[in-house]
Amino acid sequence: MSKFVLIVNFQGGTVDTPMEEWKPDEVQAHLNYYRDLNAELRASGELLETAVLAGPDVAKIVTSNGKGAPVVTDGPFQEFKEWLAGYQIVDVESEARALEIAGLISAVPGPNGIPLEQPIQVRELMESSPRTTAEMADWLETVGGTR
Amino acid sequence: MRRYGDFDAAEDAVQEALLAATTRWPADGVPEQPMAWLVRTASRRLIDQWRSDESRRAREAAVAPSEAAPPTAPEGDDTLLLLFLCCHPSLTPGSAIPLTLRAVGGLTTAEIARAFLVPEPTMAQRISRAKQRIRDSGLGFEMPSDDELADRLRPVLRVLYLIFNEGYASSEGPDLQRAELADEAIRLNRMLLQALPDEPEVLGLLALMLLTDARREARTDASGDLVPLPEQDRSRWDRTRITEGLALIDRATGSGRVGEYRLQAAIAALHDSAPTAEQTDWPQIAGLYRLLEEVTGSPVVTLSRAVAVAMADGPQAGMALLDTVEEPLQGFYRLEAIRAHLLEMAGDTDGAVARFRAAAARTTSLPEQRYLMRQAQRLEAARA
Numbered sequence: 001m002s003k004f005v006l007i008v009n010f011q012g013g014t015v016d017t018p019m020e021e022w023k024p025d026e027v028q029a030h031l032n033y034y035r036d037l038n039a040e041l042r043a044s045g046e047l048l049e050t051a052v053l054a055g056p057d058v059a060k061i062v063t064s065n066g067k068g069a070p071v072v073t074d075g076p077f078q079e080f081k082e083w084l085a086g087y088q089i090v091d092v093e094s095e096a097r098a099l100e101i102a103g104l105i106s107a108v109p110g111p112n113g114i115p116l117e118q119p120i121q122v123r124e125l126m127e128s129s130p131r132t133t134a135e136m137a138d139w140l141e142t143v144g145g146t147r
Numbered sequence: 148m149r150r151y152g153d154f155d156a157a158e159d160a161v162q163e164a165l166l167a168a169t170t171r172w173p174a175d176g177v178p179e180q181p182m183a184w185l186v187r188t189a190s191r192r193l194i195d196q197w198r199s200d201e202s203r204r205a206r207e208a209a210v211a212p213s214e215a216a217p218p219t220a221p222e223g224d225d226t227l228l229l230l231f232l233c234c235h236p237s238l239t240p241g242s243a244i245p246l247t248l249r250a251v252g253g254l255t256t257a258e259i260a261r262a263f264l265v266p267e268p269t270m271a272q273r274i275s276r277a278k279q280r281i282r283d284s285g286l287g288f289e290m291p292s293d294d295e296l297a298d299r300l301r302p303v304l305r306v307l308y309l310i311f312n313e314g315y316a317s318s319e320g321p322d323l324q325r326a327e328l329a330d331e332a333i334r335l336n337r338m339l340l341q342a343l344p345d346e347p348e349v350l351g352l353l354a355l356m357l358l359t360d361a362r363r364e365a366r367t368d369a370s371g372d373l374v375p376l377p378e379q380d381r382s383r384w385d386r387t388r389i390t391e392g393l394a395l396i397d398r399a400t401g402s403g404r405v406g407e408y409r410l411q412a413a414i415a416a417l418h419d420s421a422p423t424a425e426q427t428d429w430p431q432i433a434g435l436y437r438l439l440e441e442v443t444g445s446p447v448v449t450l451s452r453a454v455a456v457a458m459a460d461g462p463q464a465g466m467a468l469l470d471t472v473e474e475p476l477q478g479f480y481r482l483e484a485i486r487a488h489l490l491e492m493a494g495d496t497d498g499a500v501a502r503f504r505a506a507a508a509r510t511t512s513l514p515e516q517r518y519l520m521r522q523a524q525r526l527e528a529a530r531a
Binding site: 044124126132 | 504520
């Protein structure tokens with residue numbers, strides 16, 4: 001079994017119409033699709049966690065020098081489309097299965113029931129976190145990438 | 148005496164449950180929770196039995212400390228029946244493994260969840276889904292016939308093999324619980340062997356587990372880093388396990404077609420019997436992998452064969468074999484890692500460094516990553 005986080009942002013896929021302008025039954029169909037998919041993944045014992053995030057307006061950036069009070073500011077300031085909207089963490093038999101689930105998420109219906117084709121980011125989780133400086137150094141070097 | 152009293156009572160309960168199940172369920176349909184009390188009763192009984200085995204083992208060890216004292220598995224078809232049910236062909240390994248550990252192994256759901264690093268409700272869901280799937284399959288609760296046995300035994304052996312590997316090969320998770328998984332697989336395999344003493348693949352799998360587990364202590368160094376087979380301190384290998392494994396292989400010799408576990412056990416035996424990596428019988432290991440390839444049709448076996456062929460006939464021959472599985476195994480870190488080793492053997496340091504790094508970037512296991520990066524760094528240091 002391997003764990004993956006499936007990330008969806010506000011990238012609308014093939015549809016430009018913001019959700020506020022969808023018909024109520026279109027929005028409901030969208031939500032029902034997620035509800036059913038999550039129920040199915042929970043029943044199969046594959047879904048470990050899922051969440052929808054609160055909006056950019058309430059996002060904060062915290063910095064601290066470890067001494068005084070942490071400095072809290074608004075931000076980050078980035079394109080709306082780049083904001084993380086929600087995620088699912090799944091534990092599945094294979095990468096192929098994770099990609100299959102990501103495909104199901106991407107095909108969530110939009111206006112007129114047409115699949116949105118939202119881009120879903122699929123990231124595999126390491127089996128554990130680095131515990132030693134040597135493990136950390138190796139991890140940093142490998143995430144630097146060969147591509 | 149009290150012990151036997153309890154044992155008999157439990158045995159009776161299980162037998163009654165099974166009897167009721169086989170006579171009534173086909174007529175009345177499967178009840179809401181058919182597995183629940185079957186499982187509860189059977190595991191309770193097994194735990195009792197194992198406790199008594201533990202104390203017997205302790206007594207035997209005290210009397211004859213040098214002798215291996217394999218635990219006596221509880222006899223009876225009920226255990227076997229449960230094992231066949233839990234390793235149902237309609238289940239994926241991800242469902243069959245926890246169900247087997249829960250129902251036959253008697254681990255708690257919390258323990259299984261911890262061992263596999265998932266939340267307990269998720270694991271509970273997997274187990275309940277697995278039971279549901281068995282119910283839905285409509286498969287009878289009777290023992291497989293002799294004709295079916297081989298087909299039904301295959302997933303059972305597969306599940307035990309995977310439980311063992313999960314415990315042995317993965318260095319993730321709480322160490323103690325991981326080691327327990329390997330021990331649990333060995334224990335379940337012993338039980339299976341007790342019920343089916345003449346099945347060559349059951350013998351083969353137990354031999355494979357013991358011959359592999361014999362190297363467990365030598366597999367990591369003091370700082371917890373992985374030590375590859377050629378560099379392991381062979382004096383730390385567990386001779387008792389090796390002796391028992393070899394004896395099991397002898398017991399299976401001459402019976403029936405040679406299956407995948409017996410072949411793997413034979414390979415493990417050649418490794419365990421070699422005084423050094425260099426003195427290993429590589430040509431014979433290469434031949435055994437060739438047979439294993441035919442039996443399993445798995446390109447992953449070809450990776451292992453490539454190593455043996457390289458040791459026997461040189462790195463070029465090994466790399467030619469790797470080329471044949473480049474496509475199906477594209478992106479698989481072990482393909483990169485083995486190519487790196489063979490490039491190093493061939494003297495292509497730059498190529499080997501690049502492949503070691505590529506392999507390190509593709510594994511999600513930090514100890515594996517650490518091992519692969521050490522290889523790259525070692526070659527770079529030697530070159531400088």
